[in-house]
Amino acid sequence: MRIALFATCLGDTxxxxxxxxxxxxxxxxxxxxxxxxxxxxxGQMHVNTGYQPDALPxxxxxxxxxxxxxxxxxxxxxxxxxxxxxxxxxIVADRYxxxxxxxxxxxxxxxxxxxxxxxxxxxxxxxxxxWFPHRVTYHPTCHSLRMLRVGDKPLRLLRxxxxxxxxxxxxxxxxxxFGGTFAIKNAExxxxxxxxxxxxxxxxGAESLCASDSSCLMHIGGGMSRLQMGTRTxxxxxxxxxxxxxxxxxx
Numbered sequence: 001m002r003i004a005l006f007a008t009c010l011g012d013t014x015x016x017x018x019x020x021x022x023x024x025x026x027x028x029x030x031x032x033x034x035x036x037x038x039x040x041x042x043g044q045m046h047v048n049t050g051y052q053p054d055a056l057p058x059x060x061x062x063x064x065x066x067x068x069x070x071x072x073x074x075x076x077x078x079x080x081x082x083x084x085x086x087x088x089x090x091i092v093a094d095r096y097x098x099x100x101x102x103x104x105x106x107x108x109x110x111x112x113x114x115x116x117x118x119x120x121x122x123x124x125x126x127x128x129x130x131w132f133p134h135r136v137t138y139h140p141t142c143h144s145l146r147m148l149r150v151g152d153k154p155l156r157l158l159r160x161x162x163x164x165x166x167x168x169x170x171x172x173x174x175x176x177x178f179g180g181t182f183a184i185k186n187a188e189x190x191x192x193x194x195x196x197x198x199x200x201x202x203x204x205g206a207e208s209l210c211a212s213d214s215s216c217l218m219h220i221g222g223g224m225s226r227l228q229m230g231t232r233t234x235x236x237x238x239x240x241x242x243x244x245x246x247x248x249x250x251x
Contacts, residue, residue: 001031001032001072001073001123002031002032002034002070002071002072003026003031003032003033003034003071003072003073003074003075003118004033004034004035004036004065004066004068004071004073004074004075005019005022005023005026005033005034005035005036005074005075005076006036006039006042006062006066006074006075006076006081006112007019007035007039007076007077008041008042008076008077008078008081008214009040009041009042010078010214010215010218011077011078011214014214014218015214015217015218015235017235017238018077018078018214018235018237018238019077019237021077021235021237021238021240021241022075022077022115022237022241023035024241025128025237025240025241026075028128028129028241028243029123029125029128031123034071036065036066036068038061038064038065039061039062039065039066040058040061040062041058042058042059042062042081042084042085042089043055043056043058043059043062043084043088043089043092044080044081044083044084044088044180045180045181046058047084047088047091047092048180048181049180049181052091052092052095052096053096055088055092056092056093056096056097059089059092059093059097059101059105060097060101062085062089062105062108063089063101063104063105063107063108064104066108066111066112067104067107067108071111072111073111073112073113073118073122074108074111074112074113075112075113075114075115075118076112076113076114076115077114077115077212077214077235077236077237078114078212078213078214078215079114079141079143079144079145079147079148079150079212079213080141080143080144080213080215082112082113082114082117082143082148083143083144083147083148085108085109085112086109086112086147086148087147089105089108089109090102090105090106090109093105114144114148114150114212115212115236115237115240116144116150116153116154116157116212116236117148117150117153119153119157119240120153120156120157121153126156126157126159126160127160128157128160128240129243130160130161130162130239130240130241130242130243131161131162131163131242131243131244132161132162132163132164132239132242133162133163133164134164134165134207134208135165135167135204135205135206135207135208136158136164136165136166136167136206136207136208136209136210136234136239137166137167137168137169137201137204137206137208137209137210138154138155138158138166138169138172138209138210138211138236139169139172139176139197139201139209139210139211139216139220140154140172140173140211140212141176141211141212141213141216142175142179142216143213144212144213145173150212154210154212154236157236157240158210158236158239161239161240161242162244164239167204167205167206168204169200169201169204169209170200170203170204171196171200172200174193174196174197174200175193175197176193176194176197176216176219176220177189177190177191177192177193177194177197177219178190178194178215178216178218178219178220180215183219194219194220194223195223197220197223198220198223198224198227198229201220201224201229201231202229202231206231207231207232208231208232208233208234208239209221209224209231209232209233209234210233210234210235210236210239211233211235211236212235212236212237214235217233217234217235218233220233221233
């Protein structure tokens, strides 16, 4: 299968390992992963902050880059961005674009998937051959859980990882308090939500907190680092791309 990788602007600038791991994993599974060089931001932050007309060029660019018929599917290591592509792009096209753009947007959105969706629903795989010998807890991000409705797909993938010690996160479906500009405009509320999330992470005794959105990991990771908890954050793609080191042959 020929798969186009949408790295997302946050991944490209701050968390490239999530995109790299996505490409590594899918290549290892036997697929042809392509990185369209003209990709930009999906426009989510413009739409969310009330600048919908300014998102139009980004929506047009996404449709141009990823609507290419030579790509069977598009994958992004971000439930947040995939949610925007599926639900916001058509709104922007309807209000500020053309009928032709609306059709192109629908074509691109229909074949765009978050990583766990692609693996489980499209490729039909839950055991990707990963190995991660650490205690891990999983935070289901709001967009993946409520907008994309990925359900337990990430957990099914994690449960199949060899030697992982996967522990349940208390009140897992509670928001971490990030919400993009929500964390800035409502800092006190955001901090209170983050405090609850961190308390629950600490209760698991996990070495690593896993999620499928780098933005939430950034928010939670920042709070944990200030408390010097010692718990690392890691994207789902990074765990799934991890494999057991090959044994070194004796000399």
